[in-house]
Amino acid sequence: MKDCFDIVSDVVSLIDVPAVHSVITGKIWKHFMPGNREASDIIVKTLFCSNDAIQHGIVNVKIHCPEILSGGQWIGDLKAMNTISEVLTQLLDNRYAESFWLDIDRQNVSRTLDGKSMYVIRLHYYSYNAEYKNI
């Protein structure tokens, strides 16, 4: 069975590549990210994972970019988010790896709980559960 740590590591293994690092100024974070970052970062977290014969999980890959001042207001840097999301989409959509496969559920501009803009790529993660016993 894969746990949330394995799932996040699997997803990060696909995006921890030069093509992604060339479009972000920060890092790829697993599970948690320090607050008040002044760089564009990617954070990968899970919403849940099941424990069935075919394990299913929902994974959020989130793009955080420093907000920009426009018309006197701080708003999300959509252009930077778009550049990063285009690279990530190519790497994450319909990916079949050795022990798991991924599918993009939806993508949207959203907000953090403290009101900052972010871009969310929500993934379905599937994996064959070798330890599953239905007896």
Add this chain to the structure above:
Amino acid sequence: MKNIEDYINKTFNEWVEDIADTMFDAGKIIVDRARAQTKAEGGFGNITYNLRSSIGCVVVSNHHIKDEHVYFPKIGKGDEGHAAGIAYARELALLMDDGETFLIFVAGMEYASILEDNEIDVISGSWEKFDKQFKALLRK
């Protein structure tokens, strides 16, 4: 010949009704599960009761939602959420209806998706359990 045709149609419609009832029963279980999930379990808090009240399900069968196939029990002070949930489920039913029998499971408050974007489980984790519940009830 006509009698046989009538018999087949009647039996088939009864079977579809049975499936719709079972689907609704499984839906009720996952609605209760989603509503019962606490913050410590990865769910959301309970400040206004609106989000919790907006979680529910309906079954659409034969272009119709029967009154007994609507499950949005009221809780606490969440009247706004309760109304939003039912309205959203009915709107989706209207958009998706193609004559098939299906279940709609929703959280009607708009901020539900923002919570899930921040890894706070509202309905996705409970929906994951639907297949298992449905199959278990079908076997009974």
